[in-house]
Each structure stands twice: as C-alpha cells, then as structure tokens.
Amino acid sequence: MSYYGSTEYLANDDFVLRMKDIRKGNLDLGWLDAGTEQIEVNAASEKRGLTYLDLNKGSYGYDELPEIPRGPRGSAPRGAAYEVANQADLGPELNLKSDVWAYKVASFYEEAVSRQWDATTDVPWQDLARYETPEEVEIAFAQLCTFFTEVEMIATDLPAKWCWRMNNQFHEVKGFIASQAIDEARHAEVFRKRALAGGVGLMRALPQAEHSLKAILDSDTYSEASAFMHLLAEGNILTMFRFSEFISPTPVDKRMFQLVMQDEARHVSYGMQHLKWILDNTPERKEQLHAALDEAENFSLNQFDSALFEAMIVLAGKGTSPAQIKKGIEIVGTLQIKQIEEYFQRLRRAGFEDRIERSKFRDLLAMISLSNQEPTLPS
Numbered sequence: 001m002s003y004y005g006s007t008e009y010l011a012n013d014d015f016v017l018r019m020k021d022i023r024k025g026n027l028d029l030g031w032l033d034a035g036t037e038q039i040e041v042n043a044a045s046e047k048r049g050l051t052y053l054d055l056n057k058g059s060y061g062y063d064e065l066p067e068i069p070r071g072p073r074g075s076a077p078r079g080a081a082y083e084v085a086n087q088a089d090l091g092p093e094l095n096l097k098s099d100v101w102a103y104k105v106a107s108f109y110e111e112a113v114s115r116q117w118d119a120t121t122d123v124p125w126q127d128l129a130r131y132e133t134p135e136e137v138e139i140a141f142a143q144l145c146t147f148f149t150e151v152e153m154i155a156t157d158l159p160a161k162w163c164w165r166m167n168n169q170f171h172e173v174k175g176f177i178a179s180q181a182i183d184e185a186r187h188a189e190v191f192r193k194r195a196l197a198g199g200v201g202l203m204r205a206l207p208q209a210e211h212s213l214k215a216i217l218d219s220d221t222y223s224e225a226s227a228f229m230h231l232l233a234e235g236n237i238l239t240m241f242r243f244s245e246f247i248s249p250t251p252v253d254k255r256m257f258q259l260v261m262q263d264e265a266r267h268v269s270y271g272m273q274h275l276k277w278i279l280d281n282t283p284e285r286k287e288q289l290h291a292a293l294d295e296a297e298n299f300s301l302n303q304f305d306s307a308l309f310e311a312m313i314v315l316a317g318k319g320t321s322p323a324q325i326k327k328g329i330e331i332v333g334t335l336q337i338k339q340i341e342e343y344f345q346r347l348r349r350a351g352f353e354d355r356i357e358r359s360k361f362r363d364l365l366a367m368i369s370l371s372n373q374e375p376t377l378p379s
C-alpha cells in the first residue's frame with residue numbers, strides 16, 4: 001500500500017454526523033442535477049445493436065475531442081460532471097489525442113467484442129487424431145507454435161502495459177487495446193494447446209524473437225510501440241498466419257489460423273489507422289517514428305536466421321528430403337517477399353510511403369537474391 005488517504009473517516013466528526021443525518025432521511029439530493037448533457041441515442045442498425053458509434057454525440061462523443069482535452073486526469077467518464085480540484089490525479093502519461101487515437105477505433109472495438117471466439121471449443125481438437133502427419137512435419141509445426149506462443153504473450157503484455165497510462169478521455173482506445181490483450185491471451189492459448197495436442201509438445205524458445213519482443217515492450221512511447229508491434233510485427237505475423245494456413249498439416253490447423261487471423265487483421269488495422277492519425281495531425285513526429293521503425297526492422301531481419309525459419313521450410317516442403325527442402329525454400333522465399341510487400345502496402349495506406357525508400361527490407365531482398373522474383377505460390 002503506498003497511497004494513503006488524507007482523512008481517517010471514522011475519526012472525523014463531520015463525516016460521522018453526516019452519516020447519521022442521512023440515515024435519518026435528511027438527504028442532500030444536490031447530485032440529482034449534475035448539469036450534464038442529455039442527448040437522444042438510437043442504434044443506427046437494430047440488428048447490430050447500440051454501438052459506441054451511436055453515442056458519438058456532443059460532450060459524450062469523440063469527434064469533438066480536441067488534441068489536448070483539458071479536463072479530469074482521474075477516472076471521470078467523458079461527459080460526466082466533475083470538479084477538477086477534487087478529482088484524484090491518476091497520473092496518465094498519454095494525454096494528447098494523437099498519442100493514442102486512430103481513425104475508426106470505435107468500430108474496431110465494436111468488432112472485437114462481437115467476434116470473440118473460444119480456443120477451447122471453436123477448434124475441432126477431437127479431429128486432430130484423424131490425420132496422419134509425418135513426424136518431422138509435426139515437430140516443425142510444434143516449433144512454429146512455440147514461436148507463436150512466445151510472440152502472443154508479449155502481444156498480451158504490450159497493450160496491458162500502456163492501457164492504464166492512457167487518459168480516461170480516450171476510453172474507446174483503452175477498450176480496444178483491452179480487447180486486444182484478451183485476443184492475444186487466447187492466441188497464446190490456442191498455439192500452446194496445438195503444440196501439446198499434436199503429441200510433440202513445445203519446442204525451443206527463440207532468442208532472436210525474444211530480443212525483438214523486448215524491444216517492442218521497451219519502446220519509449222506508445223506510438224513507437226504501436227508502429228513496431230501493430231504495424232510491423234503483427235503485420236508480419238498476419239502474413240505468416242495466412243501462409244501457415246496455406247501450409248497447415250491438417251484442416252484443424254487451417255481452422256485455427258482462420259480464427260486468429262480475423263483478430264490479427266483488426267490489430268494491424270488499428271496500427272495503420274493510429275499511424276495515419278499521427279501523420280495527419282502531428283506530422284512533426286514523423287522522424288521519431290522513422291527512427292523507431294529503423295530499429296524495429298533491424299530486429300525483424302534477425303528472425304530470418306533461426307530455427308523458426310528452418311521449421312517453416314520443413315513445413316512448406318512437407319519434409320526434410322533434399323527435394324522437399326528445395327521446395328520449402330522456394331515457398332518460404334515467397335513468404336518473405338509477401339511479408340515485405342504487404343508491409344510496404346500498409347505503409348502506403350497509412351500515408352507513410354516515404355518510409356519505403358528508407359527501409360532495410362529492400363536491401364534484404366537484394367542480398368538474398370529475392371529482389372526480382374514473382375511472389376506466386378506453387379500449387
């Protein structure tokens with residue numbers, strides 16, 4: 001306990017007298033008139049129900065929220081009456097709208113809560129036993145799931161780390177990243193379950209991944225963390241999921257990847273829309289984001305030399321014979337090109353196309369002779 005109240009209430013005569021007074025029926029009732037705004041609220045779509053978008057009006061809305069929303073630094077909900085002098089100061093560090101905001105964030109939150117799924121029952125685990133998978137392929141898949149389990153746990157920690165640092169004026173963003181934390185906890189759960197359910201169990205934890213994940217967690221600002229995680233890392237993971245669905249050993253795994261992908265796409269979209277918001281509203285922060293992504297890309301490169309990369313090759317080639325490995329390398333080369341192309345596309349969509357010239361990924365493709373290849377998957 002480190003925050004002690006300024007008053008010992010039971011030893012305070014005013015407090016005790018007032019309590020007795022209330023119990024005699026002598027109410028103040030001043031709170032009946034808070035002076036807050038009353039607005040008419042209707043669901044735009046009855047089928048969809050009452051969303052945060054429907055509440056986006058007047059003092060309750062988010063469109064009117066300025067870049068510096070002067071006001072309470074405690075837990076007063078946006079639109080409630082408050083007296084600044086009496087509110088607790090919770091010490092939020094993220095107090096500018098552009099620190100956290102993203103276009104469409106209320107929609108992302110609504111989508112997140114309406115599309116929750118259950119790793120225990122929505123994956124047909126009982127069907128796994130029906131499929132024969134070569135041993136080395138199952139081991140490679142367990143390695144892939146081990147990597148994903150590591151990644152997903154940091155993706156759970158990251159939004160949790162920043163959530164309470166955001167001013168409560170931005171409750172849509174807080175709600176969204178809280179939903180992300182539960183999404184990621186479920187992803188860590190589903191990959192752990194898959195590694196164990198296949199009989200192999202977990203494989204090696206990957207230092208390359210961990211250093212990169214630590215760099216995300218240690219980012220100096222939320223926006224740098226978001227550019228690194230939502231845009232770059234989860235973007236890469238989303239491409240890997242799509243790819244992993246393609247090379248999945250069983251239909252059970254395909255289902256698993258379809259479920260995680262719908263969440264991941266939402267997290268990446270938030271990252272893109274947050275970046276776009278920053279660039280549109282506070283372009284002076286561009287260089288800071290460039291510098292963060294310079295280092296983020298550097299960390300990401302390192303993952304291309306690891307047990308994970310080899311596991312992907314074995315999975316894609318469906319085995320370890322020379323012919324299978326050759327085919328695996330070809331397919332994974334396609335994945336690498338796709339990851340980089342899709343990252344560049346996201347940068348373009350966020351209005352950050354000048355990042356592409358500066359990116360280290362172009363040099364990577366040239367160095368491993370992938371520059372001029374067409375990223376088409378062999379059938």
Ligand SMILES: [Fe+2]
Pocket residue numbers: 152155183184187264
């Ligand atoms: Fe995830």
Ligand SMILES: [Fe+2]
Pocket residue numbers: 155184234263264267
């Ligand atoms: Fe994610």
